[in-house]
Amino acid sequence: MSSPYGKVAFYPGCSLDGLGKSYEESLKLVAKDLGLPLDKISDYNCCGALEVKNVNTMAGLLLPARNLSLAREMNADAVVSACPGCHYSLSRTQFFMTRYPKVAQKVNAYLEKMGNKPYDSKLLMVHAVEYIYNSVGAEGVKSRVKRPLNGLKVAPYYGCLYSRPKSYTLSGYMGLRDDPERPSFMDEILQALGAEVVPFEAKTMCCGGPHAYSDVDVALHLEARILKEAKRNGAELLITDCPLGHVAIETNMNKIAEKYGEDLRMPLVYFSQLVAFAFGHSPSETLLTANITDPLSVLKRFL
Amino acid sequence: MPIPNLEKPIIKGLIEKEKVVVDGVEVDGTWNAFMIERTQTGYDPSVWDEIAGTLEGATISACWQCGTCTSGCTMREYDPKYSPRRFIDLARKGDKESLVELQNSIWRCVSCQKCTHRCPKGVLVEEVVHSIHNYLLKHGLVQSDPGTVFDELFLDVVMKNGGRISELTLGGASAKAGFVSLSLRDLISMSGALLKSGLIKDVMKPSRVKDWDKVKTVLEDAMKDEIKPEDLQANIRYQVVPQ
Numbered sequence: 001m002s003s004p005y006g007k008v009a010f011y012p013g014c015s016l017d018g019l020g021k022s023y024e025e026s027l028k029l030v031a032k033d034l035g036l037p038l039d040k041i042s043d044y045n046c047c048g049a050l051e052v053k054n055v056n057t058m059a060g061l062l063l064p065a066r067n068l069s070l071a072r073e074m075n076a077d078a079v080v081s082a083c084p085g086c087h088y089s090l091s092r093t094q095f096f097m098t099r100y101p102k103v104a105q106k107v108n109a110y111l112e113k114m115g116n117k118p119y120d121s122k123l124l125m126v127h128a129v130e131y132i133y134n135s136v137g138a139e140g141v142k143s144r145v146k147r148p149l150n151g152l153k154v155a156p157y158y159g160c161l162y163s164r165p166k167s168y169t170l171s172g173y174m175g176l177r178d179d180p181e182r183p184s185f186m187d188e189i190l191q192a193l194g195a196e197v198v199p200f201e202a203k204t205m206c207c208g209g210p211h212a213y214s215d216v217d218v219a220l221h222l223e224a225r226i227l228k229e230a231k232r233n234g235a236e237l238l239i240t241d242c243p244l245g246h247v248a249i250e251t252n253m254n255k256i257a258e259k260y261g262e263d264l265r266m267p268l269v270y271f272s273q274l275v276a277f278a279f280g281h282s283p284s285e286t287l288l289t290a291n292i293t294d295p296l297s298v299l300k301r302f303l
Numbered sequence: 304m305p306i307p308n309l310e311k312p313i314i315k316g317l318i319e320k321e322k323v324v325v326d327g328v329e330v331d332g333t334w335n336a337f338m339i340e341r342t343q344t345g346y347d348p349s350v351w352d353e354i355a356g357t358l359e360g361a362t363i364s365a366c367w368q369c370g371t372c373t374s375g376c377t378m379r380e381y382d383p384k385y386s387p388r389r390f391i392d393l394a395r396k397g398d399k400e401s402l403v404e405l406q407n408s409i410w411r412c413v414s415c416q417k418c419t420h421r422c423p424k425g426v427l428v429e430e431v432v433h434s435i436h437n438y439l440l441k442h443g444l445v446q447s448d449p450g451t452v453f454d455e456l457f458l459d460v461v462m463k464n465g466g467r468i469s470e471l472t473l474g475g476a477s478a479k480a481g482f483v484s485l486s487l488r489d490l491i492s493m494s495g496a497l498l499k500s501g502l503i504k505d506v507m508k509p510s511r512v513k514d515w516d517k518v519k520t521v522l523e524d525a526m527k528d529e530i531k532p533e534d535l536q537a538n539i540r541y542q543v544v545p546q
C-alpha cells in the first residue's frame with residue numbers, strides 16, 4: 001500500500017512497552033493487515049514526556065533528539081508515534097532545533113558525544129491515526145473488515161496532544177493533518193468498521209495527564225467529564241489513541257465512579273484494538289482481555 | 304471614577320461612606336466609594352529579561368494581552384486565580400510580589416496546549432508559564448510544589464532505569480514519594496487483567512537502552528549546560544514543512 005510519508009520509523013515510547021502493550025500489539029496487527037510498515041526504533045529512549053522539559057531544558061531537548069537521530073540512521077523520512085505525548089515531545093524538539101540554529105548545534109554536539117549522528121531536522125512526525133488514515137484511507141480500512149461492528153456506539157477520544165499545539169504539529173499549516181479543534185480521522189476509521197460515532201465534544205479535552213498523581217482532584221474531575229460526555233451521547237465504549245489518557249482513566253475508574261456516580265463506568269478500548277477486532281482477530285490476539293476495564297462485556301455480541 | 308459594584312469586593316482598601324459631599328454636591332451610589340491611594344514599588348525589570356532569555360520563555364515579549372489563552376485554559380475552570388495572561392503581565396512588569404502570591408496556582412498547568420495552540424501572537428504560552436514558574440523556583444521565591452516534585456521524580460526514574468520508564472518503576476517511586484497512588488482494589492483489578500492476558504511478563508521485564516551508561520554521562524554533562532540568550536537568534540522562516 002502506498003504511503004505519503006516515505007520511509008517510516010516507528011517510535012513505540014515507554015507506555016507501549018508497559019500497560020499500553022495492548023495498543024502496540026493491536027497496532028502491529030492492523031499495520032500488517034493493511035500492508036503498512038512499522039519498523040521499530042529498537043534502541044529508543046524515553047522522550048521525556050511532559051515532565052522532563054520542566055526540570056531541565058537540555059534534557060528536555062536531548063531525550064527526544066536522540067530518538068530522532070536514531071530514526072534518521074534508519075533512513076526514515078517520518079516517525080510514527082502511537083502516543084500523542086511522544087508525538088508532542090518529538091515535534092517540540094524538532095521545532096526548537098529548526099527555529100534556533102544555535103540550539104540545534106548545541107544539541108547535535110551532545111548527540112555526537114553520545115555516539116549518535118547529528119540530527120538534521122528532516123523528519124515529519126506522524127501520529128498512528130494519521131498514518132493509517134492518510135495511507136489507506138477509510139476505504140482501505142473498510143475493505144479489510146471481516147467482523148462489521150454495526151450498531152456499536154463509540155466515542156472517539158483523541159486527547160490534547162494529537163494535534164495541539166499547531167506551532168509544533170503544524171496542524172492547520174499543512175496537509176495530512178487533522179483538524180485540531182474538531183478532529184475527524186479516527187471518527188472516519190471507526191465508521192469504516194461499521195460503528196456509529198456519537199456526537200462527542202470532549203474529543204480533545206484534557207484528562208489532567210501530567211498531574212494525574214500530583215493534582216488528583218482536578219484530574220479525576222476532568223476524566224469524569226470526558227466519560228460523562230460520552231455517556232450522555234449514548235456511547236458504549238470510549239475509544240482512545242492516547243495511552244496516557246487511557247491508562248489514567250482506566251486506573252482511576254473506581255475512584256471516578258465512587259465520586260461522580262456509578263453510571264459513568266464505561267470500558268475503554270484503543271482504536272487499534274477495535275480495528276484489529278473488526279479485521280477478524282480474536283480478543284486475545286488484540287489483547288482486549290488485557291484492558292483493566294472490560295470491553296468484551298460490550299463486544300461479545302460480535303463474536 | 305465610579306467603581307462598579309461587582310468589582311468592589313476585589314479591591315484592596317476600598318472606602319465607602321454614608322454621606323459624601325463634593326464641592327457642595329452630595330454624591331451617593333457608586334460615586335460614593337473611593338480607593339485608598341497606594342503606590343506599588345519593587346518592580347524588577349530584570350524578570351522580563353531573564354525569562355525572555357530562556358528557550359521556553361523567549362516568546363513572552365510577543366504577548367498583546369488579549370486573554371485568549373486564559374479564556375480557554377483548562378486549569379482556569381478549576382482555579383479562578385489561574386491566568387496565563389496575568390502571569391505574563393506580572394512577569395513583564397517584574398511584579399514578583401504578586402507572582403509569589405499566586406504560587407499555589409502557577410504550578411498547576413496541565414500542559415493541555417490549548418493556550419499555545421490558540422494564541423494569535425505565536426506566544427508559546429504553556430512554555431512561557433513554565434518558564435515564569437521556573438524563574439520563581441530558581442530564585443528561591445517559592446517552595447517546590449507537587450507538580451515539580453513529580454517532574455523531578457520522573458527524570459530521576461528515567462536516568463536510573465536505563466533511559467526508559469515503566470508504570471512499575473514510576474508507580475513505585477511515586478508511592479515512595481507519598482503521592483496518592485493506586486488503591487489495593489485498583490491494583491487487584493489491574494494485575495488481574497495483566498495476569499489473564501499473560502502480559503504481566505512484559506510489564507515486569509526491565510527494558511533498557513543498550514549503552515545507557517554512556518548516554519547518561521553525556522546527558523548529565525548537558526544538564527549542567529545552559530541555553531544562553533545569544534543562542535536564541537531565530538530563523539526568520541523558523542518552521543519549515545519537511546519535504
Ligand code: SF4
Binds near residue numbers: 387421423
Ligand atoms: S493568547 Fe497570546 S497574546 Fe493573548 S494574552 Fe495569551 S499569550 Fe498574550
Ligand code: SF4
Binds near residue numbers: 378418
Ligand atoms: S497548557 Fe496550561 S496554561 Fe495552557 S491552557 Fe492548558 S492548563 Fe492552561
